[in-house]
Amino acid sequence: MSDDAMDVIVVGAGPAGAAAALVLARAGLQVVLIERGSAAGVKNMTGGRLYTHALKTLCPENHQEAPLERRVTRELISMMSGSSTVTMEMASPEFADNSYTVLRTRLDAWLAAQAEAAGAMLATGVKVDELLIKDGKVVGVRCGEDEMPAHAVIVAEGANCLLPRQASLKVGELDPHHVATGVKATFELPANVIEERFHVAPGEGAAQLFVGEVTQGLAGGGFLYTNRDTISLGIVLTVAGMLEKKVEPAALMAAFEAHPAVAPLIAGGRMVEYSAHLVPEGGVAMMPEVVGDGILVAGDAAGFVLNLGYAVRGMDFAMASGMHAAETLIAAKAKNDFGKAELKNYLTRLKQSFVLRDLEFYKHAPHFIGSTPRMFGAYPKVATDMLRRLFTVDGTTPPKHAVTLAREALKGRASLWQVAKDGLRGGRAL
Numbered sequence: 019m020s021d022d023a024m025d026v027i028v029v030g031a032g033p034a035g036a037a038a039a040l041v042l043a044r045a046g047l048q049v050v051l052i053e054r055g056s057a058a059g060v061k062n063m064t065g066g067r068l069y070t071h072a073l074k075t076l077c078p079e080n081h082q083e084a085p086l087e088r089r090v091t092r093e094l095i096s097m098m099s100g101s102s103t104v105t106m107e108m109a110s111p112e113f114a115d116n117s118y119t120v121l122r123t124r125l126d127a128w129l130a131a132q133a134e135a136a137g138a139m140l141a142t143g144v145k146v147d148e149l150l151i152k153d154g155k156v157v158g159v160r161c162g163e164d165e166m167p168a169h170a171v172i173v174a175e176g177a178n179c180l181l182p183r184q185a186s187l188k189v190g191e192l193d194p195h196h197v198a199t200g201v202k203a204t205f206e207l208p209a210n211v212i213e214e215r216f217h218v219a220p221g222e223g224a225a226q227l228f229v230g231e232v233t234q235g236l237a238g239g240g241f242l243y244t245n246r247d248t249i250s251l252g253i254v255l256t257v258a259g260m261l262e263k264k265v266e267p268a269a270l271m272a273a274f275e276a277h278p279a280v281a282p283l284i285a286g287g288r289m290v291e292y293s294a295h296l297v298p299e300g301g302v303a304m305m306p307e308v309v310g311d312g313i314l315v316a317g318d319a320a321g322f323v324l325n326l327g328y329a330v331r332g333m334d335f336a337m338a339s340g341m342h343a344a345e346t347l348i349a350a351k352a353k354n355d356f357g358k359a360e361l362k363n364y365l366t367r368l369k370q371s372f373v374l375r376d377l378e379f380y381k382h383a384p385h386f387i388g389s390t391p392r393m394f395g396a397y398p399k400v401a402t403d404m405l406r407r408l409f410t411v412d413g414t415t416p417p418k419h420a421v422t423l424a425r426e427a428l429k430g431r432a433s434l435w436q437v438a439k440d441g442l443r444g445g446r447a448l
């Protein structure tokens with residue numbers, strides 16, 4: 019290795035890469051954080067809610083200074099059918115600082131600035147084209163004509179896990195059942211209008227998830243997050259469902275915006291952003307090999323995302339895996355050993371942390387969600403029909419018992435046996 023080699027090159031300034039660079043720089047290692055976008059965050063998107071526990075671990079002194087939008091104090095889950103909606107709500111100031119809505123251009127820029135302030139070199143507008151490999155070991159990267167040597171590389175390039183294949187790490191082909199497409203629009207509205215519409219105090223916000231009509235019964239759902247002076251609205255649906263039913267995400271998105279439960283919430287809002295992005299949702303089953311000679315893989319590139327329907331988590335996994343990758347390399351640097359055997363400590367760290375613990379714990383969730391279409395089609399229809407019947411007074415005598423009401427609504431959609439089976443499977447998986 020030449021004398022001008024960096025200790026570590028980190029590819030990608032999303033939450034995984036920036037967290038890794040920050041921890042490495044704090045420990046005094048020479049680190050370059052390379053981002054292909056013109057600034058950190060400009061190429062990135064998320065639904066919009068960060069569970070803050072990992073950020074607090076990463077920045078114990080100054081996490082309050084991070085550009086968080088609103089503290090989520092209202093959680094809503096809505097089942098849609100036709101133009102009807104049934105919503106379950108949990109509102110509580112006791113959520114404290116469990117989660118905040120975020121916008122990636124601001125959050126990623128702040129995280130990258132923290133890494134720079136700690137001593138990392140941030141190179142934006144630079145795309146890593148290739149890994150440099152010598153005798154089977156990763157020894158740097160090539161960006162265009164430039165070769166940059168390093169003792170180790172952390173790949174945090176997001177959902178498209180391309181670079182690790184060059185180092186012969188086992189990376190499965192993207193399975194359309196395990197990958198979803200997300201489409202999101204951001205609408206600008208004055209802060210006081212958002213607070214009135216969502217019944218929240220200044221600084222507080224709402225998170226609303228939708229299932230059913232929003233994806234026309236396909237596996238996936240919709241989301242709405244209130245930011246300071248914008249609303250993030252979007253849909254996520256599996257690539258398999260999209261291909262099978264030949265639906266256009268943009269058309270679904272337009273129908274979602276016009277839905278009677280959604281249109282009044284964004285009324286008068288000016289669309290300031292529209293973007294699309296992949297989400298690796300297969301859980302631990304789609305995890306590629308994340309350790310090699312001189313290379314570690316973190317964040318979405320490693321498939322570290324957990325979608326449970328009621329909670330979508332990727333950014334906390336990204337930050338934590340970036341931190342664990344960095345700590346592994348700090349220990350490796352102390353021994354001057356960046357070989358695969360030493361770097362396997364990364365896996366041990368991940369297993370001891372919530373990253374692999376949670377992914378392993380919920381390992382049946384992606385299969386359950388993907389193989390239970392009734393959750394996205396029949397059940398939202400049953401819920402809206404049942405409650406419409408319950409609340410309708412038209413001179414006919416409604417059935418007295420909930421079971422009779424449910425039976426009526428289930429007719430032709432699902433048997434009580436199927437409901438019980440789905441309930442049991444769901445209980446085990448989620």
Ligand SMILES: Cc1cc2nc3c(=O)[nH]c(=O)nc-3n(C[C@H](O)[C@H](O)[C@H](O)COP(=O)(O)OP(=O)(O)OC[C@H]3O[C@@H](n4cnc5c(N)ncnc54)[C@H](O)[C@@H]3O)c2cc1C
Nearest residue numbers: 030032033034054064065066067146176200317318332333
């Ligand atoms: C629609 C949608 C909704 C979501 N909702 C939530 C949510 O509410 N909460 C949550 O926690 N998570 C959510 N997620 C998941 C979350 O956004 C991701 O898990 C998280 O962004 C992963 O971070 P990362 O750093 O691994 O990757 P990314 O954020 O994708 O960052 C990768 C970075 O690498 C850069 N890059 C890629 N290739 C190269 C290269 N060759 N050279 C240089 N730079 C490169 C990219 O430009 C990018 O900046 C959602 C995702 C989507 C798409």
